[in-house]
Amino acid sequence: MPNIVYIATSIDGFIAKKDGGIDWLFEVPNPDGSDFGFSGFINNIDAIVMGRNTFELALRFGDWPYNKPVFVLSKTVKSVPNNLEDKVEILNQNPHAIVKELNSRKYFNLYIDGGKTIQEFLKHELIDEIIITRIPILLGEGIPLFDVLNKEQKYEHIKTDIFNNALVKSHYRKLRN
Amino acid sequence: MPNIVYIATSIDGFIAKKDGGIDWLFEVPNPDGSDFGFSGFINNIDAIVMGRNTFELALRFGDWPYNKPVFVLSKTVKSVPNNLEDKVEILNQNPHAIVKELNSRKYFNLYIDGGKTIQEFLKHELIDEIIITRIPILLGEGIPLFDVLNKEQKYEHIKTDIFNNALVKSHYRKLRN
Numbered sequence: 001m002p003n004i005v006y007i008a009t010s011i012d013g014f015i016a017k018k019d020g021g022i023d024w025l026f027e028v029p030n031p032d033g034s035d036f037g038f039s040g041f042i043n044n045i046d047a048i049v050m051g052r053n054t055f056e057l058a059l060r061f062g063d064w065p066y067n068k069p070v071f072v073l074s075k076t077v078k079s080v081p082n083n084l085e086d087k088v089e090i091l092n093q094n095p096h097a098i099v100k101e102l103n104s105r106k107y108f109n110l111y112i113d114g115g116k117t118i119q120e121f122l123k124h125e126l127i128d129e130i131i132i133t134r135i136p137i138l139l140g141e142g143i144p145l146f147d148v149l150n151k152e153q154k155y156e157h158i159k160t161d162i163f164n165n166a167l168v169k170s171h172y173r174k175l176r177n
Numbered sequence: 178m179p180n181i182v183y184i185a186t187s188i189d190g191f192i193a194k195k196d197g198g199i200d201w202l203f204e205v206p207n208p209d210g211s212d213f214g215f216s217g218f219i220n221n222i223d224a225i226v227m228g229r230n231t232f233e234l235a236l237r238f239g240d241w242p243y244n245k246p247v248f249v250l251s252k253t254v255k256s257v258p259n260n261l262e263d264k265v266e267i268l269n270q271n272p273h274a275i276v277k278e279l280n281s282r283k284y285f286n287l288y289i290d291g292g293k294t295i296q297e298f299l300k301h302e303l304i305d306e307i308i309i310t311r312i313p314i315l316l317g318e319g320i321p322l323f324d325v326l327n328k329e330q331k332y333e334h335i336k337t338d339i340f341n342n343a344l345v346k347s348h349y350r351k352l353r354n
Contacts, residue, residue, distance in 0.1 A: 011307070011332065011349065012323035013190045024329070122315070130188070136334045136349055138299070140326025146189035149317025152201070155188065157313045157343045166334045168347050172188065172313055 001108040002128035003049075003099065005118050006041055007145060008167075010135055014142030015115055020057070024137055028166045036133065036163045042068065047107035049098065049121075052077055054114035055088070071102065073117055095124045119147040125174075130155065133169040178285040179305035180226075180276060182295050183218055184322060185344075187312055191319030192292050197234070201314055205343045213310065213340045219245065224284035226275065226298075229254055231291035232265070248279065250294055272301045296324040302351075307332065310346040 008025055009015050016022050045068055050058075052074040058065055059081070070088045072080075080088040091098055102110060112121050121127050132145075155172035162168055185202055186192050193199050222245055227235075229251040235242055236258070247265045249257075257265040268275055279287060289298050298304050309322075332349035339345055 011309070012326075027331075132188070134347065136332040138323065138326060138330040138332070140329055146315065149189075149315060152317055153315040154204075155313040155315070157339070157345065160337060160339055160345050162334070162337055168334065168337050168345065170311065170345050 001103055003110045003112050003121060003126050004041075004045070004129040004131065005112050005121075005127055006038070006131045007113070007118070008133040008135055009145045010137050010139040010142070012138045012140065013145050014139045015145045016143040017139060018142050020053075020143070024139065025135060027137075028135060029164060034163060036167060036169060037161065041131065042066075042111070044109055045111040046109045047071060047102055048111045048113060049073065049102070049117060050112075051114035051117040053116065068111070069107065071098070073098065073120075095121050095126050099126060115143050115145060118145065122146070122153070123149060125153065128174050129158075130172045130174075131169065132172070133163075133167050136166055178280055180287045180289050180298060180303050181218075181222070181306040181308065182289050182298075182304055183215070183308045184290070184295070185310040185312055186322045187314050187316040187319070189315045189317070190322050191316045192322045193320040194316060195319050197230075197320070201316065202312060204314075205312060205341060207341060211340060213344060213346060214338065218308065219243075219288070221286055222288045223286045224248060224279055225288045225290060226250065226279070226294060227289075228291035228294040230293065245288075246284065248275070250275065250297075272298050272303050276303060292320050292322060295322065299323070299330070300326060302330065305351050306335075307349045307351075308346065309349070310340075310344050313343055 007015060047069040048066055049071045052072060055072040064084060064087060071091050072088060073091055075092050077090050112118055154175040156175055158171040158173055160168060160170040184192060224246040225243055226248045229249060232249040241261060241264060248268050249265060250268055252269050254267050289295055331352040333352055335348040335350055337345060337347040
């Protein structure tokens with residue numbers, strides 16, 4: 001029942017610029033329009049867990065971009081737009097309770113998305129796999145993927161794929177003691 | 178005339194624990210005693226540029242670990258131990274002046290080492306290549322490789338090698354505008 005992070009960062013570990021900008025993600029030449037394995041990943045996911053920031057970003061895409069149930073962690077958001085009522089649910093619980101709740105509803109493979117949500121799940125040692133794609137840029141500043149952890153966490157390297165001789169996508173699985 | 182960074186970091190971008198500890202670097206199983214390509218790298222280097230911290234760490238190794246000329250950037254260190262007088266020189270100049278000075282002395286391929294020194298050279302846009310090896314661990318806190326930069330820097334991905342199905346070593350070259 002893995003909780004999986006799937007995310008892209010700069011070489012220096014940022015997931016977005018200070019203003020949230022992610023234009024630099026799309027500057028890598030991609031003549032074949034590859035999704036770099038994302039659809040294969042999302043097909044194996046039962047549900048997506050994200051924070052409010054990521055949710056609000058997704059709302060701005062126009063068409064709703066996800067074909068899996070989305071659970072938004074928020075203390076402040078109370079409702080979702082009418083057209084998303086069967087696609088999105090707001091949850092206001094701690095990470096352990098959320099995983100327990102979703103697992104009880106038969107959502108086992110969870111895609112954990114959004115900077116703060118990922119950090120919160122990592123702090124609770126609730127991330128089982130990290131799939132991280134490094135973009136060949138130093139942003140210099142921005143929104144970091146990782147935050148302070150109370151103790152180190154060891155992972156095993158599953159595989160690394162290179163896309164367009166530019167993106168380095170590494171798949172890690174947490175080692176359980 | 179490249180200035181090259183060759184360094185290992187945790188997945189979350191630390192080069193050492195808060196106390197400077199690097200024991201976690203050596204926890205990856207290495208039955209063949211591989212140096213993961215380091216000797217090939219160092220053979221092509223003309224000189225090593227490092228900060229005081231890295232120098233003092235190297236002094237603690239007992240045997241002097243470098244077979245190339247070492248230049249230590251320091252405002253405070255004024256002299257080196259007698260036995261290293263022909264191997265180590267102290268420099269107290271800014272990064273541009275140091276590169277100019279060393280190039281004029283026919284040292285062209287410079288290995289830039291040590292957290293603060295690397296950060297200083299990156300700020301001055303003086304790093305041409307970054308060879309970064311990711312260790313499969315989240316340290317959670319420690320001494321970061323990267324610091325804030327005034328502006329982004331784009332790189333091209335040269336290659337990535339995987340060692341012992343654990344280490345992900347990526348070689349990047351700075352794109353010049």
